[in-house]
Amino acid sequence: MHLVNGKVGATYIVENISLRLETNRRLQALGLTKGTKITVLNNKKSGSVIFSVRGSRLAVGKEIATGLEVKEAE
Template sequence: MPLLSANRGESYTITRIGGSAEVKKHLEDLGFTVGGKVTVISEMAGNLIVNVKETRVAVSRELAMKIMV
């Protein structure tokens, strides 16, 4: 399922990252890698606040749809 559909407060493993090569590189630079853990903290102004690699990151709804957990 896409990260956008994930329950708040639960930890998930990233199974796939979609999108163009540029999008994949950008997400990788933010810490989103296949096999990595991610937790949705909250939603704010249409963006998801997530915890990835001990860091909180805001991702847009569009990017969250490309991250499969």
């Protein structure tokens, strides 16, 4: 499932990041890597998603949220 389809309040684990190399490296620098737990804080109708990762909040647009494959955390 892609992060753009995530539900507010749900926790997910990043399975794959399918984005341009520059974007991928920037997200890694911000702490977003495979296996990282994230919690969706807000999911806008426009496709942008706000989520928490490693104690920080990040906001990404629809294109990036679509490139982040996640699974529900258990």
